[in-house]
Amino acid sequence: MSTSSVWLSYSLQDLLMFGPEAYLRLYVRINQDFWPWQWPVLLLGLLVPVLLQRPERGLRRLAWFTIAGAWCCSGVGFLMEYYSQINWPAMGFGWAFVAQGVLFAFIGLRAGEPVSKVQRRGAFASLWWLAILLLPGVTVLEYGSARAVALFGLAPGVTVAATNLLPGLLNQRLSWLLVPIPLLWMAFSAATFWVLQTYWLLAVPVAGLLMLVLGFWLSPSPAQSPGLRSARHDPARR
Structure with missing residues (x-):
C-alpha cells in the first residue's frame, strides 16, 4: 500500500487523540487554576x-x-498551556x-473612536453582553457542571464570538486584518x-460567525455618519 493511500485511509476522527471528556475538563482546570481572577476579567468584558462609546x-x-x-490570555493560557497538551x-x-x-x-494605542459612531449602540451592547453571558453556558450544558463554564478572556471561542462584532465597526483598513484568524x-x-x-459546542462557532456578520450590519454607512460624509465631500475650508 502506498504512503498516499495510507494517509487517505485516515479520517479526522483518527487525528484526534482525545475525547469529549478530556476536552471539556480543560475548562474545569483553567477555571480552578485562574480562580478568582477570571471574574475581574469578566467584569471588564461587560464594561467594554x-x-x-465614551468620549x-x-x-x-x-x-x-x-x-x-x-x-x-485565551491564546497563551487556554490554547498554549492546556489545549496544546x-x-x-x-x-x-x-x-x-x-x-x-x-x-x-495597536488599535487601542491609536484610541480612535469608530465604535462611538455606531447608530445602533444599544444593539451593539446587547449583542456583546449576550455573547459573553450566554455562550459560556454551552460548555456547562455539554459537561453537566458549572465548573466547566467557558468565560470571556479565558475561553477562545467566547472571546472570538464577542470580539467578532468589532471588525465591521472599524472605519479603517486595519479592520480586515482582524478577520482571518x-x-x-x-x-x-x-x-x-x-x-x-x-453538538452543543457547535453553537459557539456558529454564534461567532453570526456576530461577524452582525458587526458589519451595525457598521454606519456614510448616510448615517454625517461627519464621515462631510469629510469626504465638503470643499476644503479656507
Missing part, C-alpha cells in the same frame, strides 16, 4: 461596549486593551491569538466539535 480617550483605550488582553495545532493557534491581541492593542479558529473548532460529537 460602554467604554468603547474619554483613556476609557476607550482601556476597552481596547481589555480586548487585547482577552485574546492574549492534547491537540498539537492549538499551539499555533495560541500564537495567532497573541498576534490578534497585538493588533487590538477568527475565521480559521471557528472552522477548526467547528470541525473538532463535530468529530467529538459535542
